[in-house]
Amino acid sequence: MTFSVPAADRAAAVEQLRTRAFPARPERAGAVLSGPAYHWADLARTPVWDGDIADREDEKGRQELACCALVETLTRMWGSAPQTFSLMSLLLREAGGEELPEPWDLLGRGVPELNLWRVDGRWIAIGVSGQQEDHERTLVVVVTVTDPP
Template sequence: MTIARHLATIDLLRARPFPARPGRSDVGDSGPGYHTAELSTSEDFWEDRSHMEIVGEQYEAEREALAALLSRRWGPPQVFSLNSVFTRSFEEAEEIPDPWDTLSASVPDVHLWRVEDRWVLLGVSKWDAELPYQLLVVVTAIDPP
């Protein structure tokens, strides 16, 4: 079951120590203070862009379903827009720490929980029109900017 696998990945990342240097892990990227995992990735839209909106809605629905299960564990999430983070980083050249800087380039908003000493984030990433959607989870000790 996909949702069960997603929950297992989230639990794994919450328990895993953060690395000293940025790098690739078995499920995504990790660095000092954060882990990112690609829970699911759509296909590219190079050939067939006609169903792109439908796929985007499916990824949003998958995030909402997973968020509902996590809300049973930790309570309702905060919904945190990353638009101002993107503006501060790319237009105002403010130095924003990862994972927030990288997320803000492709994720408009995240569902956010504070669990013990870490943040757990769920977001849907879309880098460009032809590129795939991704359902992402981030576990980080770095506070939102």
Template structure:
């Protein structure tokens, strides 16, 4: 998927009403107050892109591609909304480990990654993050914890 398509997906999510129930969507998952898009289509497939085994070269190339897509998307979103906040999810992870009740999508994101880039635009939060095998975008009305 190209950066232009990633931007189209984010714009689509920004324009959608939030659902009242958790469930799958055409681009990922959603729930009360949020939409989460799996921009590269690898969400939940069990692939972690760790580069082990016979696929070392393919895994490395895929990881490099993911980093390039992530960086290009960040540049384009920064052009739109200015410099993002680099938001650490470490505190959310600690609170989750202590079994504190945390809002979605922040709980879900903290279980996937340690940090993300975050913008506030037109009354909604837009977050972009990358794991070893996933490029994710989230649009939410729920403030970060």
């Protein structure tokens, strides 16, 4: 699956992931990483920036707009706005020795804030990873049956 597409097409990809069965063992198929209780997909990716700061800021703005457009499309599609879910506390909990379930441990390390819905027994999380200035940024979607910790 290729996910570098407009918001409506990304929403269709999210819906496809939301209804897809989870595999018995971790597997990767293109931009989608799946495990026994989750699917993780990279919907759009920006490169690591080592050049012009203005270009980096423009791309950062485009990534945020893409996330907002997808959230708006999914909100209309599912008829409810998402919760905003900060993952900063997960880093502290993990640093304190708590083991966090997949995919929340991975999300907590890379995505500071999520837009989060619960639809038909599954959690759908949309966010942008790579918030540090010199890292690539990725618009990600995670679908899971595991409740947020």
